[in-house]
Amino acid sequence: MKFFLDTASLEEISEAVSWGAVAGVTTNPTLYARVGGKLQDFEQHIKKICALVKGPVSAEVTAPDTAGMLAEGRALASLADNVAVKVPLTLDGLAATRALANEGIEVNMTLVFSVPQAILAARAGARYVSPFVGRFDDIAEDGIEQLSNIVMALGNYDFAEDGPRGTSGPHGRGVEVIAASIRNPNHVTQAALVGADIATVPFGVLKKCAVHPLTTNGLAAFEADWEKVKQA
Secondary structure, eight states: OEEEEEOOOHHHHHHHHHTTOEEEEEOOHHHHHHTTOOGGGHHHHHHHHHHHOSSOEEEEOOOSSHHHHHHHHHHHHTTOTTEEEEEESSHHHHHHHHHHHHTTOOEEEEEEOSHHHHHHHHHHTOSEEEEBSHHHHHTTSOHHHHHHHHHHHHHTSOGGGTSSSOOOOTTSSSOEEEEBSOOSHHHHHHHHHTTOSEEEEOHHHHHHHTOOHHHHHHHHHHHHHHHHHHHO
């Protein structure tokens, strides 16, 4: 499973990339607003993110209609070779996804919450499908179960044969599943166990994934014993 970083912070991205674990970045209007982003700076900000990360950088359209999504999607895709256009799962979004995919533009279909939605996204030509795990937990439902269902359902088919790209994901299905709305390291664990291709995680969650009390305690014991060696 690959890690994407779910943020618009250049500082977080730069630090996480230095750890060698980040294969891409996902952003959205909320994340851009959190870093104090301004409309006039948005395109330059995306370009800066794309320069920091070799893998795909998802930049989201905000228009509600197909024509607007297409215009925004084409503009975003022109910013850098590694931009993936993030499109919401709506009927207009499906139409925009098919048109963008036909033009060779990678699409990350977001706000996916069901197997039928995921299949529709894959049939439309989405390169990535993003089920939201944590938002199910917010309404007392099992987000990992929903993610597992989507992974299994998409794994039954090869969407590359229908898609315009002629490329296939790592499981030969032509689309990768991004476990999104990840809230904690256990979500990461469960996403990996059910076979998600990617987990897109906030910076703080990625840091927690590197921490375990036994690691901390073991390191402290090694340091204490080394001090004894130096004093012997």
